[in-house]
Amino acid sequence: MKATVLGAAGGIGQSLSLLLKINCHLISELSLYDVVNSHGVGADLSHISTNTSISSYLPENDGLQKALCGADFVIIPAGIPRKPGMTRDDLFSFNAKIIASLAEGVARYCPGAFVLVISNPVNSTVPVFAETLKKFGVFNARKLFGVTTLDIVRAKTFIADLTNKKPQSFRVPVIGGHSGATIVPLFSVGAPEAYSSLSYETKSALIHRVQYGGDEVVEAKDGKGSATLSMAYAAYALVNQILTAVTSGLDNEVVSYIYLDDSIKGASELKSKINGLDYFAIPVKLGKEGIEIIDSQILDRIDQAEGDMLEEAIEKLQGDISKGVSFIRGQ
Structure with a gap:
């Protein structure tokens, strides 16, 4: 397998590349691409004594093409992180153009690849990516994943801290989107006993911390950084799960922000429950060709408070998705 990291010299990219x-x-070959410093990152990683080979590229000399071919x-x-005082709209205006150009590269040089989008705001950048692939006639909804795994990592960690248990003892699905109130952690589904033991105030604080955990890190870093290390870990965990699923069929359920294509089993049923949204973070079953089944029935198991959060998330997601779609269709 060849894996390519686009934005490999950034805070997330370097840590993620190290983990991979x-x-x-x-992964037999790891290809690194960025607009600066990718050769330095590549040289550094190439000294590590594992069997994964390293190649690195900059934009000149067809670097993007070389990084992507065969991936x-x-x-x-890739993109800039959110900084203090920066709104999601500000972030989108910077990152949408970057994502669109990289999506064009994928469409031209490795249209059959699995793609995992980390660049924020994920609620809008994944639609940007999908619409770009559609323009080139190579979009495959089964292979496009918006990385929301950090929300799950946080949910498991934070409830474990409150209940003196190990994070690994919980499987908390987090659905909806990947920003603020669009993040809907389903503690009643993934940690029913531990969650029910908490007071109302503690539950509310826990949910807020999952939804706005990124702000906590930005503040702790005095505005000089964002959640790079935890995001890299979360992205690596998702990559490893998908790789394992497509190569062996094992450990084949993940949660990701995906396009709800009607050809995927469960997509139509889910869309009927979420006001027809085209994108949503939801548990999915994987096979060798990507997403096979969407777990739409998980929404039938949530409690009333989570149902209320879901309604708010759906309303906010409609605007986020429309922004990404309009960015490409308006060009």
């Missing part, structure tokens, strides 16, 4: 180099035996997986942390 030292831990992922399924089976493309992971995209």
Whole structure:
């Protein structure tokens, strides 16, 4: 397997590339691309004594083409992180153009690759990516994943802290989107006993912390950084799950922000429950060709409070999705 990291010299990209180099035996070649410093990152990683080979590229000399050609997986942390005082709209205006250009590269040079989009705001950048692939006639909804895994990592970690249990003992699905109130952690589904033991105030604080955990990190770093290390870990975990699923069929359920294509089993049923949204973070079953089944029935198991959060998330997601779609269709 060849994996390409677009934005490999950034805070997420470097940490993610390190994890892929030292831990992922399924990747034989790791290709790094960025507008600056990718050669330095590549040289550094190439000294690590694992079997994954390293190549690195800059934009000149057809670097993007060389980085992408033959790629089976493309992971995209490229773009700028959110800074203090920056709105999601500000972030989108910077990152949408970057994502569109990289999507065009994928469409031209590795249209059959699995693509994992980390670049924020994910609620809008994934539609940008999908619409670009559609323009080139190569869009495959089964292979496009918006990375929302950090919300799950946070949910498991934070409830474990409150209940003195190990994070690994919980499987908390987090649905909806990947920003603020669009993030809907389903503690009643993934940690029913532990969650029910908490007071109302503690539950509310827990949910808020999952939804706005990124702000906590930005503040702790005094505005000089964002959640890069935890995001890299979360992205690596998703990459590893998908790789394992497509190569062996094992561990084949993940949660991701995806396009609800009607050809995927469960998509139509889910859309009927979420006001017809085309994109949503939801548990999915994977196979060798990507997403096979969408778990629409999970919404039948949530409690009233989570149902209320879901309604708010749906309303906000409509605007986020429309922004990404309009960005490409308006060009």
